[in-house]
Amino acid sequence: MIKAVFPHKDLLGIRNLGRDEIVMILDTAESFKEVSRRPIKKVPSLRGQTVINLFYEPSTRTRTSFEIAAKRLSADAVNISASTSSVVKGETLADTVRNLQAMAPDIVVMRHACAGAAEYVAGIIAAGVVNAGDGAHEHPTQALLDLLTMRQHCGRLEGLRLAIIGDIAHSRVARSNLWACRTLGIHARVCGPPSMMPRDLADFGEVEVCSRPEDAIATADVIMMLRLQLERQGTGLFPSLEEYARRYGLNRERLARAPADAVVMHPGPMNRGVEIAGDVADGRRAVILDQVENGVAVRMAILYLLGGSRS
Amino acid sequence: MKRLLIRGGRLIDPSCGRDEVTDLLLVDGKVAEIGPPAVGAAADREIDATGGWVIPGAIDMHVHLREPGQEYKETIRTGAEAAAAGGFTGVACMANTVPVNDHAAVTRFILERAATAPVRVYPVGAVTRGLAGKQLVDMGEMIDAGVAAFSDDGRTVVDSALLRHAFEYAAVLGRTIICHCQDDRLFGGGVMHEGRVSASLGLPGIPAIAEEVDIDRCIRVAEYVGAPLHIAHVGTRGAVAIIAAAKARGVAVTAEVTPHHLMLDHRAVHDLYYFPEDVHAARNWPRRFNTWTKMSPPLREPEDVVALRRALAEGVIDTVATDHAPHEQNEKEVEFASAPFGVVGLETALPLVLALVREGVLTPARMVDCLSGAPARILGLAGRGSLAPGMDADVTVIDPGCRWVVEPERFRSRARNTPFAGWRVQGRAAYTVVAGEVVYAAAGAS
């Protein structure tokens, strides 16, 4: 494979990536998909390199995806979760990552509940930092795997129509995707309960806000349903799960209002019967398992590009 | 007789209608006379204030000195030294110490420590015991011990009936209540202004209405019982409108604004260096999510900055107060959401206010009233805030032309948490004089 040059030490967000950089990552990921389909799913690209997965929030899914990606590149992958590390003893984030730095990792993959945490860590340590989700700020590898899936099913990105439905205000997935839309010329429509809609989306450029999901999906090529965090029940943000499901959930009747070739995505894990009906999630329009497969490929691409850029 | 002559400065004092180049003679801690001294009347010391501005001593009516209890952040001594270096001859320190200044014994302790400090310290007593919002402090006893005003700053008094009674007592006792206005539920877990920047950064927002609805409530309660009140750190254009309307109908409301709310808006959270290149001499600190931009109330929108500046110029807002909030560096070197609110301000306020004069936002006379006359009136400090003969000899001599760069590591304050680090600024205190004594002289001043 021709080694592309990725001009960043870290992957902190989509906001500051250029179009060419995004396309480079997607093209690199495309080539790694082939690796994952081989009987021996391993290439030596990152042999001898150490990838630390530092997760301050539980996320089996994303962590596993990164771990598999690292291993398929022959890197040594170490998992540190908040419950087993010293973070519980009141050590600051800076202390923890300086300790990690002393162990000379090549890449730190990081999940944290605070917006800006990955960027903060990236400023402290020499290792490359991959943001695996920082609060409601960004989740760049999720957006990249979403883009790879969209490109796979729609054949292009520019000019596509994307509808994102759900809790936009608290969603890092929505934010990273909206930055990608701005950079790549994807038309974005968002829809969700008004209590879960940011007050002012002007920074994201031309985003259309729809109050009814039917309007958001009417011309969509891609429908992205966001996970409703169930712990938000009882906070007054929405009346009830039933009301949420009725008004914003994607069921068969509602999906029928979308163009016949629109695909349905979900970042997982799903709340079946809340934001997405079971039969839609399992239906032929859903490309949710493709997203999971593409997730490994995208994360391989990122680790490869960041690891490669320093060796 | 101890005589200090400040010679040849531009004396600006709207309280006695002065703006002229003249001399100022201070004798035994009082202002003796304005004008050239009689021939042969020798002074013990002379200050050459040629090219400088001579104004009544500036008073910062909103600082946190952290002592007792959090001396690792600041002490009365270091805070007072920072004040002197910043040109302030007096500071009013808020009650949220450990223990809270909710009892005469704490007030006496503060004043004891302040006795040897370079500037005057005016303790602000808590409104409620432990700032808990349940039971009023013994206001009369605390006034006897020396508190200048009352405030639960950092919190609002949620119980409106208790707030009413606090206003009633304070008014009878001749003291003002300073209100930190914030609706806690609307504030929620917010860490910055709710708007386009919080939306794009994914940080929990603090809506403008969190302060506005509470300002409205506090004003209405005070108005109902006919008590004076002072609104701390006004941050939004909506708040300005509420205060302007209250003043227009005769409510005894006064208000303050911080230098940071006059200079910065919420874009600083996304990029500390959103200003044009020439504002900064150095850009050595993290650009994004910099915790030096985290304070409560938060930096608001550019439109709010415009409204606050106009309100200060027009007198809707009476004074500039820094809300000097020292924190140890370690406490601020954390993720944005985990950092404590607050920035220091004592050593940067003067050049920032002078910038507003250069920009034509404030006249020099208006600036002087904001810094000196108004806080003295609001706090009821007889003898302060004016250079009329017979007043206390508290004087700030400003060198308005001096250009310098804000270097937090050189602060007298223990703390370094300022969003103005690296700023090129103009103007500083050349001399700070308290009770006729020079308590600070800038390097290079005679």
Ligand SMILES: [Zn+2]
């Ligand atoms: Zn306050």
